[in-house]
Amino acid sequence: MPAIETTGLTKEYGDLDALSGLSLTVGEGELFALLGPNGSGKTTTIEILTGQRTPTSGTATVLGHDPVAEPMAVRRAIGTLPEREDPPSFLTPREFLEFVCEVRALSDPEDHVERWAERLSFVETLDTLSTNLSEGQRQRVMLAAAFVHEPELVFIDEPLVNLDPIMQEQVKRHLADYCAAGNTIFLSTHFVEVAQELCTSVGIVSDGRLVATCDPREFDDGELLDVFVAEVDAEREAVVG
Secondary structure (H helix, E strand, O other), X not given: OOOEEEEEEEEEEOOEEEEEEEEEEEOXXXXXXXXXXXXXXXXXXXXXXXXXXXXXXXXEEEOOEOOOOOHHHHHHHEEEEOOOOOOOOOOOHHHHHHHHHHHOOOOOHHHHHHHHHHHOOOHHHOOOXXXXXXXXXXXHHHHHHHHOOOOOEEEEEOOXXXXXXXXXXXXXXXXXXXXXXXXXXXXXXXXXXXXXXXXXEEEEEEOOEEEEEEOHHHOOOOHHHHHHHHHHHXXXXXXXX
């Protein structure tokens, strides 16, 4: 059974087609990237797959669950990190992550919090109010919140935003190791180099349509960018034409 499968997924906002017949399959253990320009439908896709939005038409399954009919079952089974989301400013990372552990009904929440703070290098700020953390520190806390219950599937919107180069490399290694252990990660990005370096499979979207899928490891440096630009240009010409 695929970790994720969509068939003819559409989302309309008045006259705007945010998604147009999106069909894709993500296998278990994949590190999959939905790659596309800003406004291409990446975030809308994640919001539908995580039960936050209802599609206009089409179907989807996430770990065997329908995110429309069973949104709570999906949310219990996955981890999510939306783009530009911060921990509550009035809580420390420890308090926030312990709350996440309680919601997830984890035993020994302190052990989970300490382990993920160590993995993502923010042990020294566990008891600092989140409002006093840098953007990069807050991003690490939110990454920990997505992974703290060690779900089979994690959705991440722009995983490396606000991280310094050293922490970017650390997070990249963590994502690769997580999938090597048999878990699945679905990330969205508009950075071709992130998709090429991290992922085992890439879907290219433009104007709400899936225009290509590929294994990014088959391309040399720069070649995937050429494919991305060519596919996006071809889709836009087809839409305009």
